[in-house]
Amino acid sequence: MTHEVRTAVVTGASSGIGAAIATRLAGDGYRVVLVARRRERIGELAAALGGIAVAADVTDPDVARRFAGRDWRCDVLVNCAGGALGAEPVGTGAVADWSAMYDVNVLGTVRMLQTFLDDLLERQGAVINISSTAALAGYEGGAGYCAAKSGVRALTQSLRLELAGKPVRVVEILPGMVHTDEFALNRFRGDAGRAQAVYQGVDRPLTADDVARCVSFACGLPSHVNIDEMIVRPVAQAAQHKVHRERLHWNEPLAVPGPRWV
Incomplete structure (x- = not known):
């Protein structure tokens, strides 16, 4: 007896948490579809994982067209594309930065949901939105990012209510401090000193794979959980x-072994 391969779509998969999630889910037996703007990066990782690379920008209003004519259906959608720009206070923050953060974090998630919601309903699948602890409380210099991640949190909660009575799981994962190669560097526009100061002295911040393990755990539970x-x-x-x-x-x-459930 053969089992149909399940497919997981992961956005922001060219680096950091997104790449770690794609890698972890591929190890769990999923066919992974890696979505990001950087074609070469996702192409290399997709080839290594036996997955599919789709060069697409979730801020593109027509991003759905990148998936037209596909011969697979989405069982798990992981919305990981996101990021922060700047750390200025509200009074002097660039509105363009706020707009860009909202577009990728919130509207990008909406666009991908609208692209694959029919699949998820048909396949009785799961939506996993990667939010942030920034959605739980504001902090100085973080208003724009906190607002964007609060938007992800709000839409996730609304979606769960709207899908009540449908066999689809809606999960929100809120990571705190995660040390990746690009998040803080992008936030501070390439200023390596400011980026490194974020993690200065912190004994074992989270890694991208720590978050990926959480995604794997949520996906691996029985479908009614x-x-x-x-x-x-x-x-x-x-x-x-x-x-x-x-x-x-x-x-x-x-370097310690992972829990048995991963």
Whole structure:
């Protein structure tokens, strides 16, 4: 007896959390469809994972056309494309930055949902939106990003209510401090010093694969089990505004086996 291959679509898959999620889900047996603007990056990763690369920008109002004529259906949609721009206060922040953050984080998620919602209903699938703990509380210099991720949170909650009575899971994962190669660097427009200062002294911030494990866990549960929201932070980050920046003196080495459920 053969089992039909399940397909997971992951946006923002060219680097960081998105690439880690695609890699983790491929290891779980999904055919992964990697979606991002950087064709070469996703092409290389898709080839390594035996997946499909779709060069597309979620901020394109016509992004759905990039998936026209596909011979596969979406079982899991992971909306990971996003990011932050700048850290200026509200009074001096660039409105263009706010608009760009809203477009990619919120409207990009909406566009992908509208593209694949029929598939997810037909396949009794799952939507997993990667939000942020920035959606839970504001902080100085983060108003634009907090507002955008609050938008992702609001639309996720509304979608869950709108799909009540349908066999589709709607999951929100809210990571705290995650150290990736590009997030802070993009936020500070290539200023490596400012980007590195975000993580200065923090003993083991989250990695992209830590978040990918959470996605894998949510997908791997029985289909009637929905993780409404999963807040995940490093131990060193007690809250959005409370980060311990000294050693924690862990007993075990950094490289530890993953939990059995991953």
